[in-house]
Amino acid sequence: MFSIARSFAGVLLLCELSFASGPTNLPPRLLVLHSYSPDSIAPTPFDEIMRPVLEKKLGQKVEVYAEYLELQRFPEEEHQRLLVRDLQTRYRNRNIDVVVPVGFAALEFVQRHIGEILSPATPVVFVAVEARRIQGMRFAPNITGVVHSDDWRGALREILRFQPDTQEVVLVGGAAPIDREYLEEQRRQFQPYQARVKFRYLTDLPLVDILAQVSKLPPKTVVIQSGFNWDSEGQILTDDGALKLIYKTANVPVYALVGRNLGEGFVGGPIPAFRERYLLGADVVYRVLKGEKPGNIPIQSAVSAHAMAFDWRQLRRWGIKESLLPPGSVISFREPSPWQQYKWLIAGVGLFCLTETALIVGLLFQRARRRRVENALLKSRNEVRDLAGKLIVAQEDERKRIARELHDDHSQHLAAVAIFVNSIRHDLSALIPKSYRRIEELQDRLGHLHDGIHRLSHELHPPALESAGLNTALRQHVSELKQLTGMAVDVKARLESEVISPDVSLCLFRIAQEALRNAVKHSGTQHAEVTIKRGVGGLELVVTDWGRGFDPSTVRQTGGLGLTSMEERVRLLGGTLHITSTPQKGTRISACVPCPRALPLSASVAASA
Secondary structure: OHHHHHHHHHHHHHHHHHHHHOOOOOOOEEEEEEOOOOOOOOOOHHHHHHHHHHHHHHOOOOEEEEEEOOOOOOOOHHHHHHHHHHHHHHHOOOOOOEEEEEOHHHHHHHHHHHHHHOOOOOOEEEEEEEHHHHOOOOOOOOEEEEEEOOOHHHHHHHHHHHOOOOOEEEEEOOOOHHHHHHHHHHHHHOHHHOOOOEEEEEOOOOHHHHHHHHOOOOOOEEEEEOOOOEOOOOOEOOHHHHHHHHHHHOOOOEEOOOOOOOOOOOOEEEOOOHHHHHHHHHHHHHHHHOOOOHHHOOOEEEOOOOOEEEEHHHHHHOOOOHHHOOOOOEEEOOOOOHHHHHHHHHHHHHHHHHHHHHHHHHHHHHHHHHHHHHHHHHHHHHHHHHHHHHHHHHHHHHHHHHHHHHHHHHHHHHHHHHHHHHHHHHHHOOOOHHHHHHHHHHHHHHHHHHHHHHHHHHHHOOHHHHHOOHHHHHHHHHHHHHHHHOOEEEEEEOOOOEOOOHHHHHHHHHHHHHHHHHHHHHHOOOEEEEEEEEOOOOEEEEEEEOOOOOOHHHHHHOOOHHHHHHHHHHHHOOOEEEEEEOOOOOEEEEEEEOOOOOOEHHHHHHHHO
């Protein structure tokens, strides 16, 4: 019985311990106490910098309770008592893992009243506290944190270096106790430069008077803003609010402590390790949450990665050379150069222009090369045409020579042979009848041979063309053509009354001759028409048949010499040749050659006489 009771008591004890310890996966709870008012800065550096880094380190979210003590505006003891009572009511029954005071006023408040609000042993990690403010202070084992220092002495040294003609430094500060304290620290840091420049302090004055004075400062003066919570008349202002009014009014460069206010009109100033202090604070809180005792963690000192920061626009406004700034300075709000703004556009346009230039150069090169080739082709074509013309002239001369030899020599010999055979036929008619018949047959064949040679002679070079003219020569030719082939050709020409040059007559005769020969071979018709008339450009010859027709492009591709010969003859005289033909609809060949109007034939004969 006793053992059962003891076991039951053990189970109850375990349940009580388990209930007391609570669930182990609850997020850490932080109470963040800000010295300033909630409208001073938003978002707060804790929320923007420290909290994300801490949650990333922990790998989980943290539960944050934020309170704004406004101790700089309301430093009265009664305000602090009300704060203690209010915070005690809110957080008495909450398990706060770490208290984070932000600023020296919040640290002082926590050190005095932590035991009234929470357990006296609650870990405390402070941030955003100047190192000089905690000199001589002793902290409980549960308190540690991060401090920083504002190096105004080094900042003034750099200001005087890049503005060497500075003769006066004006310090502007508020009338709050903390403002006076901060101004005294600046005065202490500026002590080594008392002999170098003149110092003037615009403090404990109404803001209106301060603005009036900074608006008419003499040249070679700079303004340095100190802390400014309220003026001598109790007008409450944040540092940033006062700074905006001062830089808008001042007629000389204004310098201030650089936080997130850079870009509001002042030139620049020292960087108070703003981001670094919160990064170190996150690391210290992480160590405490992981079980390390605050007393075993020494107070950390935040050092800025850059000494000073500047607004590029204000540097240009006051003519301060960027090359004179201290090495490692941060320069913000730099207006990008045209290249930085439009480098891709410029690069694209440049690439496009280069491509276009390359294409143009290539096209010009190809054009020059094409011109050279075209000139060479034109020269070659002209040479070929000249050669073709010479060949046609040589052909006509050779035809004339052969025709003359056939007519004057061979034809005469054949005639003599025929006469001789005829006399033999008479002599043998009574003696040998069989031989008589054979000699008659031989005589007929000699007659046919004589006619063939005579016709060939006329085709090669018709003598009527020179003696009687184009009209007569054409009519004789179509008459012979009808006898040989049966094709009826109508000749419509009235050129008996004028003399035509031999070249034109020969050209038109050869074209008519070739066209009629083609009509006999290919058209399949027994009727054609030849027309010669005088047009605007000279004499025009038209040969028309109503036969099968053909495709001129196909005929040209097959390489026929007849059409080529006609074209070359017309070209040599500067004329034109047009061939119109449609399958099953006939063919029309038109040749027009320049031929000035000549004298009538009677006048030409009289003139020659």
